Amino acid sequence: MKMFSCFQNFRFTSLHSIPARTFSLLKELAYVNGKWVNANSRSTFPVLNPVNCDVINNVPDMDVSDFHVAINTAANAFETFKKTTAKERSDLLRSWYNLMVTHSEDLANILTRENGKSLAESRAEIKYGNSFVEWFSEEARRIDGEILQAPIRNRELLLLRQPVGVAALITPWNFPHAMITRKAAAAIAAGCTCIIKPSEDTPLSALAIADLAEKAGFPPGIFNVLTTSIRNSAAVGKELCEHPKVRVLSFTGSTAVGKILYRQCASTMKRLSLELGGNAPYIVFNSANLDIAVSGAMASKFRNTGQTCVSSNRFFVEGRVFDEFIEKFLKKMNNEIKLGDGSKDGITHGPLIKESQLKMVDSLVKDAISKGATIHCGGKILSELGPLFYAPTLITGVTKDMQIYNTEIFGPVAVINKFHEEEEVIREANNTPFGLAGYFFSQDISQVFRVARSLEVGMVGVNEGLISCAEAAFGGVKESGLGREGSKRGIDDYVDIKYLCIGNIQH
Structure with missing residues (x-):
């Protein structure tokens, strides 16, 4: 099957296809110190629609010199912003939230065009992302200290919680709205200022919410969004890690890149929040309600066309229900997934984000086929739909010598394995260096507690395939990261x- 390169075939999209109000949020400049600016070099790079490789817009290709200016700006702004009251920061975030709710449809339109996911999924992400701003607008007023019991007379002991300083936020392409709001809202609630580096694939959502932050009255310098191409990303990331004025770095992305950033932050002993790769097990026990398990599998596996860090990656189905699960899952896949341009009515799923992602998924499937795996549906590139579409695929008969067995697929491919014993499946589920999310389905209450405690992951979905919300602590164990986002722990x-x-107090 022929591969297509977006960068060999791109063309400019028709701006008439973008609603007028949405167009007002479609920016072509970066946002630094309350101003819309070009890169010092005047260089730009195109943002492509993965559906057809049309150019949506060109944005500044900023380098280390641009980020150096922004870091100093954010550091200067922090000296004032750290003195604001919790109520003032709460009100600021609430104003931002209200504007994002008002412009939800505009934000969803931009997200669909640059990411490729359907409008229905984009609307869900905008609602989810906005919920973090609402949540942290409330949490800002609950950043409390403590009064301790002193062991010595005439002393008072207190713990204060104070903002760290400048926060560098590096966000991925798969959730370009929610990953920024989840980080930035927590940072701003605490009194930090932000330098945001969005993915080069999806910077337009970041610029749109920067526009709304400006309209919400954010003071200059506390919310900065700088765009950069893949050419400058490594150097910019290193600058954010090693600059002494950046005091905390939060990154969502691959474990390989996370390890590089971890090492680079060591020179300044920076605070780190890393949400990294996953290899989520999805276990269906004999006692499970299969209809619920299949519906959960559809949501967990195919959301954003399989391109999520908490996507079910390794399915394990117990022997007695294995065949029935496959039958029901295939039926839902065939009936409920409609691939195409996500901006069109009736489309449920879009393309993969870029050519390298398509090649990786295709390579994993071809390797499995060549070594004897069974393809029940899909297993091919759908070039008739566009350059980056891959058919939803279900595979069984996968063995440990196949690359796909223990690789984070990040695509619409479900690999279903059969098991017979609880101890066996827990051992296989935990046999990975990753530990972000895990899912299992059972109606045996004793088994629920045993398995939930045994899985080596940071988050467990029991009889549920979608587990993320603002109230929950999001994060992993082992090589899936450090720290937690969302919930009261997100601060x-x-x-x-x-x-x-305080000593020598006179009583």
Whole structure:
């Protein structure tokens, strides 16, 4: 099957296809210190629609010199912003939230065009992303300290929680709205200022919410969005890690890149929040309600065409229900997935994000086929739909010598394995260096507690395939990262605890 390169075939999209109000949020400049600016070099790069490789817009290709200016700007702004009250920061975030709710449809339109996911999925992401801003607008007023019991008379002991400083936020392409709001809202609630580096594939969502932050009255310098191409990304990432004025770095992306950033941050002993790769097991026990398990599998596996860090990656189905699960899953895949341009009515799923992703998925499937795996549906590139579409695929008969067995697929490919014993499946589920999310389905209450405690992951979905929400602590164990986002724990990475010992108090 012929591969197509977006960068060999791109053309400019018709701006008439973009609603007028949405167009007002479609930016072609970066946002630094309350101003819309070009790169110092005046260089730009195109943002492509993965459906057809049309150019949506060109944005500044900013380099280390641009980021150096932005870091100093954010550091200067922090000196004032750290003195604001929790109520002031809460009100600021609430104003931002209200504007994002008002412009939800515009944000969804931009997201669909640059990411490729359907409008229905984009609307869900905007609602999900906005919920973090709402949540942290409320949490801002609950960043409390502590009064401790002193072991010595005439002393008072206190713990204060104070903002760390400048926060560098590096976000991925698969959730370009929610990954920014989840990080930035927590940082701003704590009193930090932000430097945001969105993915080169999806910078337009970041610029759109920067526009709304400006309209919400954010003071200059506290919310900065700088765009950069893949050419400058490594150098810019290194600058954010090693610059002494950046005091916390939050990154969502691959484990390989996360390890590089981890090492680079060591020179300045920076605070780190890393949400990295996953290899989520999805276990269906004999006692499971199969209809619920199949519906959960559809949501967990195929959301964003399989391009999510918590996507079910390794399915394990117990022997007695294996054949029935396959039958029901195939039926749902055939009946409920409609591939195409996500901006069109009736489309449920879009393309993969870029050619390298398509090649990786195709290579994994071909390797499995060549070594004897069974393809029940899909298993091919759908070039008739566009350059980056891959057919939803279901595979069984996978063995450990196949590359796909223990690789994070990040595509619409479900690999179903059969098992017979609980201990066996827990051993296989945990046999990975990753530990972000895991899912299992059972109606045996004793088994629920046993398995939930045994899975080596940071998040467990029990009889549920979609588990993320603002109230929950999102994050992994092992090589899936450090720290937690969302929930009341989401503030922790952006505050320092200062201990005060006040002595010689006269009683």
